[in-house]
Amino acid sequence: MDTLQNMRAFVCVVESGSFTAAARSLGSTTGAISRAVSELEAHLRTRLLNRSTRHLGLTETGERYKIRCEKILADVNSAEEEASFARERPMGVLRMHSFASLGKQYVLPALSIYRTLYPEVTIELTLSQDMPDLFEGTSDVSVVTAPALPNSDMVSHQLGSVCSILCASPAYVNAHGAPRKPSDLLRHNCLILKTPSERGNCWALEGPDGSIEMRVDGPVKINMAESLAMAIGEGMGIGVLPVYAAIEGLQNGTLERVLPQYVLQRSNVYALYPSRKFVDAKTRTWVDFLRAHLPQFIERDMDLLDEITPAPVGRS
Structure with a gap:
């Protein structure tokens, strides 16, 4: 399981409001995004999202986990940018x-x-x-x-x-x-x-x-x-x-x-x-x-x- 990628999918689903919108944003499919969130929940052994045909909402655990994911993903993005920058600029x-x-x-x-x-x-x-x-x-x-x-x-x-x-x-x-x-x-x-x-x-x-x-x-x-x-x-x-x-x-x-x-x-x-x-x-x-x-x-x-x-x- 690619935990970081599944974290990105989870955060994107919450921010965009649906699996379909998240799939468009990440250049993936609705099924792949749904599986990513399900894998994450199975790995954590807890529900992160309450789903229905018309509604998508965070559980209490999901709210706390989203805050942690956003910080982790921001740190990862910063590290990647810094490493890439080091290849372009002597420092x-x-x-x-x-x-x-x-x-x-x-x-x-x-x-x-x-x-x-x-x-x-x-x-x-x-x-x-x-x-x-x-x-x-x-x-x-x-x-x-x-x-x-x-x-x-x-x-x-x-x-x-x-x-x-x-x-x-x-x-x-x-x-x-x-x-x-x-x-x-x-x-x-x-x-x-x-x-x-x-x-x-x-x-x-x-x-x-x-x-x-x-x-x-x-x-x-x-x-x-x-x-x-x-x-x-x-x-x-x-x-x-x-x-x-x-x-x-x-x-x-x-x-x-x-x-x-x-x-x-x-x-x-x-x-x-x-x-x-x-x-x-x-x-x-x-x-x-x-x-x-x-x-x-x-x-x-x-x-x-x-x-x-x-x-x-x-x-x-």
């Missing part, structure tokens, strides 16, 4: 996830611009190195980096490609010298970035002579690129940083690039969300905004890297 809470340094360099500036366009959307941003389970509903959209994505039911959009570079502080280079070839790294303090998507102390350098894999070691292991950049800036050693985590330090002089003819860890930037069906307006417009703007942010930083430390290896 409500947008729950965002991003890897930490990626979020700071790209997602936060993008959110700032997005909010000026859609002020009725509020933001909950989680910065974490862990990939969220978007199907659990904790996040609407995630922005992550990965060499490639495994097969899944998530919808993905590639927003650009990034790479990592070797960096040290000017003080470290002054004290220990700069490596001139990859094998020189073996005599340096190498700072290790330990994250789910990184290979830790196994560095694969791409350069003019192809790919060279180095197994390095050092005194410090850190799980966030932003913190690793600080450790490098403090002169603790040489480390691998994504361009988006290194670019600020390269610009302000707290970092300098070493072995500039080499890059490491090429990966893609993706926007992920759970489903193509019934995507609400805030999620749809945010993903569209990311696709329009993040490639520009990424390209900007790669151009800055070329200006600061020209490298022979082409960008991906």
